Amino acid sequence: MEKILKGKEVADALKQRLKQEMEEFHKKNITPNLTIVIVGDRPDSAAYIKGAVKRCSEIGIECNVRELPKDLGQDKFVDVIQKLNDDEKVNGIMIMRPLPPQISENVVKYEIYPAKDVDCFSPVNLSKVMSGEEGGFAPCTPSAVMEILHHYGIDPRGKKAVIIGRSMVVGRPLAMMLLKENATITVCHTKTLNLAEEAGRAEILIAAAGKAKMVKRNMVKEGAVVIDVGINFDENGRMCGDVDFDEISQVAGMITPVPGGVGAVTSTILAKHVIDACKIQKNL
Amino acid sequence: MEKILKGKEVADALKQRLKQEMEEFHKKNITPNLTIVIVGDRPDSAAYIKGAVKRCSEIGIECNVRELPKDLGQDKFVDVIQKLNDDEKVNGIMIMRPLPPQISENVVKYEIYPAKDVDCFSPVNLSKVMSGEEGGFAPCTPSAVMEILHHYGIDPRGKKAVIIGRSMVVGRPLAMMLLKENATITVCHTKTLNLAEEAGRAEILIAAAGKAKMVKRNMVKEGAVVIDVGINFDENGRMCGDVDFDEISQVAGMITPVPGGVGAVTSTILAKHVIDACKIQKNL
Structure with missing residues (x-):
């Protein structure tokens, strides 16, 4: 079992599948x-x-x-x-x-x-994310998170998933997508009391707060899957996530790095959505 | 502080406010x-x-x-x-x-x-519930739950709210409405493991599972606010909620009965939505 969930590996696998689909397009x-x-x-x-x-x-x-x-x-x-x-x-x-x-x-x-609408700007697509209806487009970033989980065989069903952050581009849609796959979901945010206690119960912890290295050791359960959606810059100007990687990678069961994690998958998800949109429009 | 949260009292207070608004309509x-x-x-x-x-x-x-x-x-x-x-x-x-x-x-x-669309059938209204945007109509039942909380001065901010049930008419929209008011939300459902543990952590527990008397003593924290959205019939053909009222009313801080709780408020919420819709359409 891999410990570091590599965005590039997920993106490359998806890219190969998409290229196969493209062959059908080229024929036509x-x-x-x-x-x-x-x-x-x-x-x-x-x-x-x-x-x-x-x-x-x-x-x-x-x-x-x-x-x-x-x-x-x-x-x-x-x-x-x-x-x-x-x-x-x-x-x-x-x-x-x-x-x-x-x-x-x-x-x-x-x-x-x-x-x-390949990145879920339309209320119609947003409502489909909420209701779990097929045939719409979820935002690319939470879709990338789900793709990483699927790629590494992490089934959310019955798992305790905690999402830190309630934005319309990540936190809320991701909560709905994890709920659709039968996770028990908790959404935390700036008004959450006892964030460490809430996050510390997660089997799947999603950090989407937009705050550099805010997820510390006391907020992560041993063996948890930690997905870091944050893209921030630390005091030395280096890109970092919402998770203190050096500290958390010691305790997490699996963890995405930043850079090289979720961010490495989103553009391939976008490409997938374009191909899916094209299929729908051309009745393929 | 009242222990039994009475739907009729909430509905009557709202009705009085609506009748005042209606006076303006009559004049016009x-x-x-x-x-x-x-x-x-x-x-x-x-x-x-x-x-x-x-x-x-x-x-x-x-x-x-x-x-x-x-x-x-x-x-x-x-x-x-x-x-x-x-x-x-x-x-x-x-x-x-x-x-x-x-x-x-x-x-x-x-x-x-x-x-x-006064009961949130349209995807446009659903997307507004998800994003917390004003000017739409949430479904009447979760709106009734929020009205009860507001009437009795229960502020969800910073509170741990657990919702049992993930339907599109109650569970999911209510989760989004409680999130908007700054609760930390957890959504449980039939695939949740350790439901008693999850529910037992709630300061505000919403039962919307549609299963008679399924919320038992071991699922409720002492002093919790318990809102029962269920409408079921027990083995004697009597109407009952999702909560075992006799048992839970001993431990809950506040609790809604069934009948006489949430169900007694929904039709007044519907009336409010009609008045709000009329105001928007007539630019009042």
Whole structure:
């Protein structure tokens, strides 16, 4: 049994499966297309986009990046989304968030076609994550967590899963996805009292708080599976997760590193969603 | 401090607030309208509808019941919903579930206008419950639970809340609503191991499993707030909840009875949602 859950290994295995699926597409002369929409430039988005473009290209997915001016009005933004919705060549649309303040996410999220919404921006896809209904797209990051668990044969059924963090992009959807796979779920957050006690009961502990090295020895049960979703930078400017890896890797049964853990899987999940979207749209 | 949390008391207090709001409507000569749609006749629905009609009438809401033949086709059903959507006199639409097998809930749920969807059938309202966004309608039963907590001054913030049951009408939305109010939430279900241990840690325990008297002494912490959402019938044909009331009322700090607990509040919540829907539609 492996102790360090390697994101690259999970991503590579998924990539191989996707490449096999792509062979069917090639026979039919179909190239799936992902269009990434970004308003203004944010350095953190740039790194994400670079990774997504690279991964898509490796798999054979066409990937366009639409960079829009940072002062673009909401109506113009909606026009862009609607054109992409109607463009038959576009199979998946990913909108980089957060959007600038003049564009209200709570308004524009209704515009994207659910069938092209590969990162769960649409309320329709969100509701499917909540109800466990098939045929939608969950957000890429919690999907990456589930992919890691599946790859390493970790079945959440009947397990005590504790999620630290309740964001709409990770904590809440992941809670619903683990619940669907029959885990007993607990969601902790900044208002949780006795976080160490709650986290310390987890057989599967998910750290998605966005706070560098906040998961310490007293918060982890011996032998627990620890999945670190955090991407932070420590006092020396080095990338680190929400988990104090040096300390926790001594006690955890399995643990994802940062970098090289969850973050290494998300862009391949995105590619999978684009392929799935293309299949649905082309009735393949 | 009261020990028995009385649904009637909560409902009556809410009813008084709603009647005050109605005075503003009367001045403007507006009568909110709820239309309940039922396909075929189900005895359990009949009791619910009777209660809803009575409560609406007491508050001054017009309530129509549309009984449709039990073999109605899905297209015809959708026609009915679309007509109600477009009918300016109708402010709230409640569709009794479950629907008969020829009508797919996963298809027709997209048809109801979210702004008229007073019991959270629409995925748009469901996504708002998940994200904690204002301006939507949560399902009436979990809203009734929250109303009881608020009425009796029980603040979920920082509290350990355990929900037994993961249905889409109670367990999951209630988990999200308690999370929004800063509880640390745990969702248990039929695949949970050590249910007694999990439930026994709750400061607020919600029983929504749909199994008569399944919550026993060993599952409740001394002094806990116990909310019983179950409506079942015991071996003598008497209505009872999911909680063994005689046993648990000895140890709980506060407890809702069945009947006379959550069930006594839902129809007043429904009336509130109709009034809220009317306000939104009329820009009041």
